[in-house]
Structure formats: structure tokens, C-alpha cells
Amino acid sequence: MGGKVTxxxxxxKNRADFIIYWGGNPAECHPRHFxxxxxxxxxxxxxxxxxxxxxxLVDIRETPSAKAADVFLQVRPGKDFxxxxxxxxxxKGQPVDPALxxxxxxxxEQLQDFVNQMKSCxxxxxxxxxxxxxxxxxxxxxxxxxxxxxxxxxxxxxVAMPMRGHGNVxxxxxxxxxxxGYPFGINLCRGYPRFNPGEFSTVDLLVRGxxxxxxxxxxxxxxxMPQPAIEHLARTPTIVLDPKVTHTxxxxxxxxxxxATGVSAPGTVYRMDEVPLPLRPxxxxxxxxxxxxxRRIREAVMxxxxxxxxxxxxxxxxx
Amino acid sequence: MLRITGGKxxxxxxxxxxxxxxxxxxxxxxxADVGAGRTLDATGMIIFPGGVDxxxxxxxxxxxxxxxxxxxxxxxxxxxxxxxxxxxxxGGPTPTTFATGYLYAGMGYTTVMEAAVPVxxxxxxxxxxxxxxxxxxxxLVLMANNEIVLDLLEAGETERAKQVVAWxxxxxxxxxxxxxxxxxxxxxxxxxxxxxxxSPIAGxxxxxxxxxxxxxxxxxxxxxxxxxxxxxxNNLGAxxxxxxxxxxxxxxxxxxxxxxxxQFHAYGGDDWHTMRSEAVQLAxxxxxxxHLTADAGAILFGNAVTITADGPWQHLLYQLTGxxxxxxxxxxxxxxxxxxxxxxxxNLVNAVQWAVGLELLLLIDDPWRIFLTTDHPNGACFWRYxxxxxxxxxxxxxxxxxxxxxxxxxxxITLPDLTREYSLYEIAIITSAGPARxxxxxxxxxxxxxxxxxxxxxxxxxxxxxMFRYPRYVIKGxxxxxxxxxxxxxxxxxxxxxxxxxxxxxxxxxxxxxQQCYTMSxxxxxxxxxxxxxxxxxxxxxRG
Ligand SMILES: [Zn+2]
Numbered sequence: 048m049g050g051k052v053t054x055x056x057x058x059x060k061n062r063a064d065f066i067i068y069w070g071g072n073p074a075e076c077h078p079r080h081f082x083x084x085x086x087x088x089x090x091x092x093x094x095x096x097x098x099x100x101x102x103x104l105v106d107i108r109e110t111p112s113a114k115a116a117d118v119f120l121q122v123r124p125g126k127d128f129x130x131x132x133x134x135x136x137x138x139k140g141q142p143v144d145p146a147l148x149x150x151x152x153x154x155x156e157q158l159q160d161f162v163n164q165m166k167s168c169x170x171x172x173x174x175x176x177x178x179x180x181x182x183x184x185x186x187x188x189x190x191x192x193x194x195x196x197x198x199x200x201x202x203x204x205x206v207a208m209p210m211r212g213h214g215n216v217x218x219x220x221x222x223x224x225x226x227x228g229y230p231f232g233i234n235l236c237r238g239y240p241r242f243n244p245g246e247f248s249t250v251d252l253l254v255r256g257x258x259x260x261x262x263x264x265x266x267x268x269x270x271x272m273p274q275p276a277i278e279h280l281a282r283t284p285t286i287v288l289d290p291k292v293t294h295t296x297x298x299x300x301x302x303x304x305x306x307a308t309g310v311s312a313p314g315t316v317y318r319m320d321e322v323p324l325p326l327r328p329x330x331x332x333x334x335x336x337x338x339x340x341x342r343r344i345r346e347a348v349m350x351x352x353x354x355x356x357x358x359x360x361x362x363x364x365x366x
Numbered sequence: 367m368l369r370i371t372g373g374k375x376x377x378x379x380x381x382x383x384x385x386x387x388x389x390x391x392x393x394x395x396x397x398a399d400v401g402a403g404r405t406l407d408a409t410g411m412i413i414f415p416g417g418v419d420x421x422x423x424x425x426x427x428x429x430x431x432x433x434x435x436x437x438x439x440x441x442x443x444x445x446x447x448x449x450x451x452x453x454x455x456x457g458g459p460t461p462t463t464f465a466t467g468y469l470y471a472g473m474g475y476t477t478v479m480e481a482a483v484p485v486x487x488x489x490x491x492x493x494x495x496x497x498x499x500x501x502x503x504x505x506l507v508l509m510a511n512n513e514i515v516l517d518l519l520e521a522g523e524t525e526r527a528k529q530v531v532a533w534x535x536x537x538x539x540x541x542x543x544x545x546x547x548x549x550x551x552x553x554x555x556x557x558x559x560x561x562x563x564x565s566p567i568a569g570x571x572x573x574x575x576x577x578x579x580x581x582x583x584x585x586x587x588x589x590x591x592x593x594x595x596x597x598x599x600n601n602l603g604a605x606x607x608x609x610x611x612x613x614x615x616x617x618x619x620x621x622x623x624x625x626x627x628x629q630f631h632a633y634g635g636d637d638w639h640t641m642r643s644e645a646v647q648l649a650x651x652x653x654x655x656x657h658l659t660a661d662a663g664a665i666l667f668g669n670a671v672t673i674t675a676d677g678p679w680q681h682l683l684y685q686l687t688g689x690x691x692x693x694x695x696x697x698x699x700x701x702x703x704x705x706x707x708x709x710x711x712x713n714l715v716n717a718v719q720w721a722v723g724l725e726l727l728l729l730i731d732d733p734w735r736i737f738l739t740t741d742h743p744n745g746a747c748f749w750r751y752x753x754x755x756x757x758x759x760x761x762x763x764x765x766x767x768x769x770x771x772x773x774x775x776x777x778x779i780t781l782p783d784l785t786r787e788y789s790l791y792e793i794a795i796i797t798s799a800g801p802a803r804x805x806x807x808x809x810x811x812x813x814x815x816x817x818x819x820x821x822x823x824x825x826x827x828x829x830x831x832x833m834f835r836y837p838r839y840v841i842k843g844x845x846x847x848x849x850x851x852x853x854x855x856x857x858x859x860x861x862x863x864x865x866x867x868x869x870x871x872x873x874x875x876x877x878x879x880x881q882q883c884y885t886m887s888x889x890x891x892x893x894x895x896x897x898x899x900x901x902x903x904x905x906x907x908x909r910g
Contacts, residue, residue, distance in 0.1 A: 325894065
């Protein structure tokens with residue numbers, strides 16, 4: 048079994064001598080990653096900075112990030128899972144079938160060399176992006192690279208971290224976990240949290256047309272979701288809170304302009320390593336903050352008669 | 367204004383042992399008398415000061431990591447439905463924040479100490495604690511693997527180390543200092559551990575775990591923190607670790623300390639096959655060391671989630687169990703490992719662990735120095751404390767449970783020979799009066815005039831588990847929050863914070879070091895005071 052073996056980004060800066068990016072293009076998507084955390088900084092235990100570090104990029108095509116890499120391994124599209132499986136076998140010293148490895152577009156020698164480097168580094172880190180976690184295999188791919196990193200700890204220090212993206216998606220994940228026990232894909236219709244990604248995730252609800260209305264905060268599903276989901280948003284009452292007009296605003300019934308968090312509204316943002324950072328606004332905004340709008344919507348909703356069944360705070364059935 | 371009449375009062379801090387007397391409450395405090403006002407008839411009932419948990423893990427990045435790692439536990443957990451007055455949530459081994467407050471209050475506990483806070487994510491811990499209702503809270507900051515502090519201790523710069531520790535305490539907005547596996551977590555960052563108290567730690571030339579313990583204990587006394595060094599000894603959970611525990615006590619050189627989850631540190635034997643209880647050896651030594659307190663860290667059979675800053679131990683547990691493993695190393699400061707675990711009565715090692723927790727509680731002769739905990743959620747969930755109380759109060763029931771253990775286990779434990787039964791008075795000490803005193807919280811753990819009006823009223827019942835699981839009333843800060851097993855209302859809790867003295871110039875020393883070690887700006891590192899909800903400042907009393 049795998050799990051998640053990770054660290055905060057300062058550990059990478061101070062210790063990592065072997066850095067893998069897999070299915071991500073930080074040069075364009077996380078442009079400060081190399082310079083703030085992973086490559087060029089001099090770390091407490093990597094005093095020579097870039098010279099003391101080796102970087103490997105695994106991706107299906109040669110993106111601008113390849114220029115920063117010492118080694119680029121081009122995997123065939125949709126073959127990431129197979130490549131990880133072969134690596135995990137090699138880490139454990141088990142034989143692999145060269146014909147199966149060939150399907151990944153790489154050779155056993157290339158993978159063995161990669162494994163040797165992983166095992167012989169002092170502190171390795173594997174960052175994985177949506178090119179791994181959102182392509183064929185999806186969460187199975189994420190689970191397998193997390194397991195690879197966990198298993199490498201039998202030989203050296205090794206960690207893994209997803210390259211989480213835009214806005215404060217990590218913050219939403221963190222807060223949902225402590226208030227509901229789950230990170231996303233949560234259904235509160237029964238008065239308590241239930242979790243089933245694939246059933247309760249936003250995209251699935253919208254595609255099936257299960258929900259009667261949508262309230263959208265800090266996201267633009269109209270730009271990224273499949274057409275049936277977008278059509279459902281347009282068909283049903285949709286409310287968008289956003290500092291700017293988005294694709295979703297254009298198909299929504301109501302758009303409420305809010306102050307931009309971090310620019311003109313205070314708050315907390317969670318980094319991809321879940322370290323919280325305070326936001327101190329530089330400007331003033333004539334618009335209310337997201338928090339204030341949500342509070343006022345909630346106050347208005349609370350004035351409506353309760354529809355919940357007569358529930359109580361019974362403590363009897365705990366476990 | 368409330369007068370509670372007719373109840374049998376157990377208030378060990380004032381030597382009151384089951385005396386029928388009135389208790390009066392006004393403005394959230396216990397007062398000598400109230401004139402007219404509401405009366406609560408508690409005739410035939412038992413009154414305790416509200417429970418105080420000296421060591422638990424209920425909030426913070428590590429616990430939240432565990433929640434994400436174990437959705438299967440949440441799915442099996444008891445739901446808390448959203449109502450007009452209560453927030454929804456889930457129980458289970460890692461309850462959600464609102465459920466945590468409800469579950470503690472529902473069991474009659476009104477104060478809890480979150481025992482493992484890194485400075486780097488302390489902002490997040492305080493956010494979770496704000497959403498943990500009813501109970502009052504305090505935090506311990508992790509310090510024994512902070513490399514800035516360790517570097518100073520290695521260099522012998524004790525005065526500067528003291529300044530840095532004081533600054534960090536205030537930066538994190540906490541109540542005290544926890545030392546976890548001193549040096550071992552720093553070593554883990556290189557995949558190593560620190561198992562020998564007098565061997566230098568990986569990455570250092572002279573600094574040993576013993577020197578970290580001695581150095582930090584001295585700093586904490588100099589600063590006069592209300593709670594002494596809260597020590598999680600090296601070698602947690604390992605067979606034969608009792609020698610490490612005894613050496614750790616010696617490293618304190620007579621300074622006061624609280625030893626966390628002692629059960630996990632009281633084993634003999636050389637490996638898993640020969641592991642046995644060393645509770646007798648540890649308890650008899652502990653009994654002579656009057657400057658120490660400890661909490662039990664007892665285990666119960668069933669599901670748990672092990673969460674500890676002891677990274678190397680968690681890697682070992684992952685390899686032993688083959689179950690999921692979570693690990694976060696926190697830059698410069700600490701690390702944390704998470705492994706879901708099921709304690710089984712049929713497993714020899716688990717059977718020994720179960721016995722050791724109870725043995726320590728029964729063999730340590732002064733209930734003012736040993737407190738009830740399970741190191742939640744490591745040994746068992748906090749909401750199972752009533753089961754342990756029942757085991758402590760009823761030797762016959764204990765015998766029945768012992769008979770179910772594997773016969774091989776009986777040779778490795780002393781529990782079958784122990785006949786002591788706890789009295790209600792002693793239970794009130796180990797669940798409230800004792801921990802409150804060890805935390806130096808003068809307003810907690812007793813029912814004297816001036817105390818916070820936190821109290822729990824039970825229906826008397828020979829079945830301790832039933833009695834303590836379902837209090838008749840729980841009053842927090844003078845408000846009735848639980849009545850007949852139902853949560854009646856939710857109120858906000860407070861948070862206790864200390865500000866030890868430090869020279870402001872210490873920031874000039876820290877800033878460049880910080881820029882080297884960390885990845886955020888120095889100004890963003892300390893927790894802003896506004897983030898602490900229900901702030902309650904506590905005093906330091908330097909012990910020069
Ligand atoms: Zn603990």
C-alpha cells in the first residue's frame with residue numbers, strides 16, 4: 048500500500064539533490080517553482096544550488112521545462128502507469144519484461160539508470176502534475192507514483208507532492224477536510240457529509256443534471272468543464288461570485304462582483320504543500336469580499352423556515 | 367445565576383470527596399452564593415469538575431492530513447446532523463472539528479491541550495481550534511527538532527537559544543513546549559533516527575538527545591512557562607525502550623517535566639517476539655521522582671490512527687503493517703508520520719500494550735502525577751475514555767478482559783496481579799484536577815470559588831463506562847451545554863496563550879537565518895494575534 052510521503056517546500060530547497068517533475072510543465076505553469084524552491088536556490092544542505100541538484104523531467108512531449116532538466120524521459124501518451132509499475136519493480140530488484148517496457152517508449156536501461164539515480168540520491172522529490180493525474184489511469188497514476196516514493200524510503204529519503212494549481216484550491220481542500228472529513232466530492236443533502244468522488248464531484252453532478260441550482264466561488268467551470276455540464280449550468284439558476292467576468296458568469300443568472308482576494312481582500316492562501324500564508328491586501332475595493340457576500344446569503348437563508356427533519360445532537364451512537 | 371443542589375461533589379483540589387453540597391454559578395464562574403435564580407436539582411447525582419485532557423491531537427495540519435488519508439474511517443463514523451444550533455460533522459478516529467467539540471463536551475470534558483503544533487502551520491491549527499466549539503484549548507509547540515534551536519544548543523549558546531525559544535512560542539501563540547523524539551526527527555530528515563541518548567545526532571558533532579532534553583528543560587524553567595517540558599521520549603513503541611525512558615528522565619537532571627503517553631515507553635524485551643511490560647520498573651522509579659507527571663497513553667483494542675512527529679517510528683510501522691503511510695517533513699522544525707492501525711486483542715504485542723497502559727495507571731501511586739489519556743487518536747479515540755475508567759474502577763471486569771488475552775501474554779504482564787480499584791475521587795483527579803494542576807491552570811479542574819464554571823453531573827451507576835459516557839448535565843462556563851445525553855447548545859471555547867519574555871533584537875538574529883532555512887517571508891511567519899479566538903493570556907513565572 049502507498050499513502051502520501053511528502054514535505055513542505057523548504058525541505059526541498061534545503062535538502063533535495065534529486066528532483067523529478069512528472070506530467071507537469073513548471074516552466075510555464077508554476078514559473079517560480081525552479082527559482083524559489085527546487086533548482087536554483089542554495090539550500091542549507093545543498094550549498095552549491097543548481098550544481099548540487101539533478102533534475103529529471105518525465106512527460107509525453109518536450110515542453111519548455113525540458114530545457115531546465117538534466118535528463119528528459121519521453122513517455123508515450125497514456126503509458127505513465129506502466130512506466131511507474133516498471134520502476135517500482137526495478138526498485139525492488141524484480142525482473143521486468145523488456146517488451147512491456149518498450150510500450151512506454153523507453154528502454155529497460157533508461158529506467159534502470161533512473162532507478163539507480165533515485166536510490167543513490169540523498170533526498171529525492173517527485174512532483175507530479177495534471178499530465179499524470181488527469182490522463183488515462185487518473186487517480187491510479189497518482190496512487191502509483193505516491194507508492195513509488197513511499198517505497199524508495201527503504202533505500203533513501205524520498206518524498207512526493209502534487210503540483211496543485213490555480214487559486215486557493217489547496218485551501219478549499221484543507222478546510223473541507225476539517226469541517227466535513229473529506230477533501231472534495233462531498234454531498235450534504237442528508238444533513239451530514241458523505242463522500243463519493245465520481246458521484247458527488249461537481250462535474251458528475253452537473254453532467255447528470257442532479258442539482259437544481261449552483262453557487263460558484265473562486266472557479267470558472269464554464270471554461271473547463273464538458274459541454275453537458277456547461278449546458279446544465281446555463282439551464283438552471285447559477286450564481287457566480289468573482290472579481291471579474293468569467294466564462295461561467297456569462298451563462299449564469301446572477302454574477303456578484305467581489306473584491307479580489309489577496310489584492311483588495313485579506314485572507315489566507317494555502318500553498319501546494321499546505322503551508323498557510325496570510326494575504327495582506329495592497330488596495331481597497333468598492334466591492335464586498337467573498338466572505339461578506341456568503342455571510343449575507345447565509346443570513347437570508349437562515350430567515351427561511353427550516354426544512355430539515357427534526358434532527359438532534361444525539362450523542363448516543365458514536366463510533 | 368444557577369444553584370445546583372443535592373449533588374455529591376467530588377472536588378479533589380479542595381479535598382472534597384463525595385460531600386453533598388450546593389454549587390453556585392454566576393457570570394461563568396463558581397461563586398460563594400447566589401440569591402434568587404434558577405435551581406438545578408442534582409439529588410442523587412455525582413458532580414465532577416469538567417474533564418481536562420492534557421495530551422490529545424484534535425487540530426492541525428497533521429491531523430487534517432490523517433483525515434484526508436482515511437476517508438474509510440469517516441464513512442464508518444457516526445454522523446452529526448446539521449441542526450439549527452449545531453454544525454454537521456463526523457466522529458470516528460479523527461473527528462471533524464465541530465464534532466470534536468461536541469464529543470468532548472458530550473463526555474464531560476471542557477478543556478483540551480493539542481499536543482503537537484509546528485510554528486510553520488500554527489496559523490492553520492488556530493483556524494481549526496476556532497471551529498472546535500465548547501471546549502477551552504491550549505497548544506504545545508514542537509521544539510526538540512527545530513534546527514535553529516538545535517544549532518544553538520550544539521554551539522553552547524544557551525542564552526540565545528532561550529531567546530529564540532521564547533520568540534517561537536509567541537510566534538506560534540501557544541501555551542507550552544513539546545519535545546518529540548529529541549533529535550530523532552531531525553535525523554529522520556536524512557532517513558535516520560536517534561536511539562541512543564548519549565550518541566550525537568545525525569548532522570551534529572556533539573549534540574545528543576540527552577543534551578536537547580536538558581537544554582530545553584532548563585530554558586522552559588528559566589522562562590517560567592506554566593507547563594513544564596512536555597516530553598515524548600525517544601524510541602517510542604520499541605521493545606526494550608524502558609532504558610531510553612529512564613535515561614531521558616536522568617537527562618532532565620531533576621528538572622520538572624511531563625512525560626507524554628508513558629505506555630508507549632515502558633517495554634522490555636529485545637524484539638517483537640520477546641517484548642514484555644516493564645511497567646513495574648518504570649512506575650517504581652517514577653514514584654520516587656516527585657518532579658515528574660505523566661499521562662497514560664493507554665491503548666484499547668479497535669481502530670486507531672497513529673499520528674506522531676516521530677517519523678522514523680511511523681516508517682517502521684508502515685513496513686510492519688503494510689498499511690497506508692503518510693509523512694510530512696516540515697522545513698527546519700519537525701516532521702510527522704501517519705499510519706492507520708488496528709489494535710487486536712489476539713495480537714501478543716497489542717495485548718502487552720493494553721496491559722501496560724492500565725498497569726502504569728494502577729502502579730503509579732500518586733494520582734496527581736498520572737493522567738488519563740490515550741494519546742488520541744494513537745492509542746484509542748478520546749471518546750473511549752469511559753471504557754478505561756471502567757477498567758480502572760472494577761478489578762472483576764478487568765479480570766474478565768484479561769482472560770480473553772492470548773495465554774502467552776500473561777507471562778509478560780503484571781496486570782493480573784493488580785487488585786487496586788480507582789475510587790470516584792481518584793477518577794476526578796486523573797481526569798481533571800491532576801491535569802489542570804500539571805498545566806498550571808488555576809481556573810480549571812476544581813469547583814472552588816473563582817474557578818471557571820465547568821462541571822459535569824453524572825447519574826450514579828456501578829457501570830463506570832455507562833456513567834461516564836453519558837453525563838446527565840455538562841456545564842461549560844456556566845452554560846448548560848449537555849442535558850440527558852443531548853447537546854443542547856454550542857458555545858465558543860477560549861484559547862490559552864503565554865508570552866514569555868524575550869529581547870526584541872532576537873529578530874535581527876533570526877531574520878537572515880530564516881531567509882536561509884524557510885521559503886516564506888519572515889513577516890508572514892508569526893501567527894497574528896487576531897487569529898486566536900477567545901484569547902486568554904496566561905502568566906509566566908520565571909524560576910531563575
Ligand atoms: Zn501525542
